[in-house]
Amino acid sequence: MTLKRRREILIKLGMAAMPALVILLWQIGFVLFGELILPSPLKTFSVLKAGLIERGWLLSDLKDTMIELLFGYLFAVILGLLVGFVLGMNRFLREVLEPFVLNVYAIPKVTLFPIFLFAFGLGMDSKVAFGFFHGIFPIIILTMGAIKDIKGVYIKVGRSFRLNPFQVYKEIVFPSILPSLMTGLRLGFNLSFIGVILGEMAASKSGLGYALMRSEGAFYMEKIISIVVVLAVIALAVNSFCYAIEGRLMRVRGT
Amino acid sequence: MKRTSKIKITKWSVLVGAAGCLEVISRTGMIKRSTLTPVSDMFITLWKLFITGGIPVRFLKDSSIAGNFFITFSEISLSFFFAVLIGLPIGILLWKFKTLARILNPYLVSYYAIPVFALYPLIVGFFGIGILSITLMGWLFAIVAVIINTATGFEEVDKRIYPKVGRSLRLSRSKIFLWIYFPGATPHLFTGLKLGFIYSIIGVIASEFILSTKGLGYLVRFSYSAFETEIMYASMLLIVIIAVLINGALMRVEAWLYGRQGR
Numbered sequence: 108m109t110l111k112r113r114r115e116i117l118i119k120l121g122m123a124a125m126p127a128l129v130i131l132l133w134q135i136g137f138v139l140f141g142e143l144i145l146p147s148p149l150k151t152f153s154v155l156k157a158g159l160i161e162r163g164w165l166l167s168d169l170k171d172t173m174i175e176l177l178f179g180y181l182f183a184v185i186l187g188l189l190v191g192f193v194l195g196m197n198r199f200l201r202e203v204l205e206p207f208v209l210n211v212y213a214i215p216k217v218t219l220f221p222i223f224l225f226a227f228g229l230g231m232d233s234k235v236a237f238g239f240f241h242g243i244f245p246i247i248i249l250t251m252g253a254i255k256d257i258k259g260v261y262i263k264v265g266r267s268f269r270l271n272p273f274q275v276y277k278e279i280v281f282p283s284i285l286p287s288l289m290t291g292l293r294l295g296f297n298l299s300f301i302g303v304i305l306g307e308m309a310a311s312k313s314g315l316g317y318a319l320m321r322s323e324g325a326f327y328m329e330k331i332i333s334i335v336v337v338l339a340v341i342a343l344a345v346n347s348f349c350y351a352i353e354g355r356l357m358r359v360r361g362t
Numbered sequence: 363m364k365r366t367s368k369i370k371i372t373k374w375s376v377l378v379g380a381a382g383c384l385e386v387i388s389r390t391g392m393i394k395r396s397t398l399t400p401v402s403d404m405f406i407t408l409w410k411l412f413i414t415g416g417i418p419v420r421f422l423k424d425s426s427i428a429g430n431f432f433i434t435f436s437e438i439s440l441s442f443f444f445a446v447l448i449g450l451p452i453g454i455l456l457w458k459f460k461t462l463a464r465i466l467n468p469y470l471v472s473y474y475a476i477p478v479f480a481l482y483p484l485i486v487g488f489f490g491i492g493i494l495s496i497t498l499m500g501w502l503f504a505i506v507a508v509i510i511n512t513a514t515g516f517e518e519v520d521k522r523i524y525p526k527v528g529r530s531l532r533l534s535r536s537k538i539f540l541w542i543y544f545p546g547a548t549p550h551l552f553t554g555l556k557l558g559f560i561y562s563i564i565g566v567i568a569s570e571f572i573l574s575t576k577g578l579g580y581l582v583r584f585s586y587s588a589f590e591t592e593i594m595y596a597s598m599l600l601i602v603i604i605a606v607l608i609n610g611a612l613m614r615v616e617a618w619l620y621g622r623q624g625r
Contacts, residue, residue: 114461121465144488203372213560213609215567218579218601221586221594225397297475304477308572309583316480323483323573331484339476346475 146329155333164330165337171313172303175231179238180299187243187295188288191250201251211244216302220309234306234314241302242295249291253284286356293349300342399595407596417581417593427581434566434577437493441500442562446555449505453512453554463513473506482569496569496577503565507557515550519543549619556612563605 130148137147146154158165194201220237227233257280265275307316315334322330381401387393388400399407411417411427456463482499489495524546528538570579578601585594 118464202369214605215564217568217571218582301477335480342476
């Protein structure tokens, strides 16, 4: 038992040490390559701090990105759940449309971004649409799969209890698809986020992706790394929140 | 009519119908031709580009379609090759050393949550615009999928019976790995390779689109900014066709591999 506990402690320590390791490697890189190519962690963090608090160079771009992400993701969730639900219920439609949905995954979607620019212009609308376009597919796929996989027996049990259709949804369908639904919503968020950032990097007037490209042009490495850190922190925060909910749902189900 | 053929027919009519709608919208002028070229023209332009071998756009550094295709293809192959070369051994390492796997697990599973693409400007800062940066980006996209699926693949091989069979046949440890674990993990390994290859394609073409001077992704970008809408749609079509064909082929092989194991 003690051996097992010591191993658990080692694992926890290892997990915690990983970010420190990254920063250490970063510092070594700074010493090797010099300020111009790789700025030091310390200087980068002071630039990041200035961006978030003192000078606020990051804040307006951050705000625009978050607005685009919020709307793009919201539309993706609403439409994705709807389409996924319909495809999950109707086997014929599902088998017809599934290959289209699956193939969109494999296409480098950025190359289609000019179409969004034509339709929605250079402003924030095109990023909202692009975030939506990225995020909707995992939501469709996981909702569809979850509904398809509900065991027929459960529904039969519901019928034998004389539940009305509304109750069947509330008591049986919804609880059994909830875990996959959460996974779909999480993956949808990740892809919407990527879509928005890619759109901003490709052609934009504001946003963190645009700030990345602007800093690249100015060779301002501290700013680039700061933005990467901000993006990573947002993504990780949302994901660990989702993982916590998913884990809880799994425990409630007892699986 | 048989169900499968009915589905097949509907599938194709959906595709053709959608293309037809776009064709009509563009031909009747509901959307201007400078915004949306008719679908038939996309194919014709693409065909012309292939026949003449060149892209009639001024100021384009490398205007041959074969040249751009070759560059994109080499970047994808290189990034995929190194993703497998480095990803497979790391995956096996994680399977062998469970503690290490547990430590790295949270970082590996959240890797694709981070917009990894944001690193591209940083990489360009280090290595400049060119094949090296783009290949590195494709590699960054692909490698974690290979690592994760390799580790899962070996993990899922039956640990109770298969190794015992190997030992009772007095196979050496390396032979047990080569003849029992490796074939057992093959479907998962292939899933890793499939995802790795597709991520390589996405990473490479996206990088070309965002910031580069050559390649298929750049072709779309360049013709967009040069207002060459026809060429832009033709090169988009080419990219979509390539991606869908490769994805389809890989999915077939994958289904065959899983089916063969009787799962």
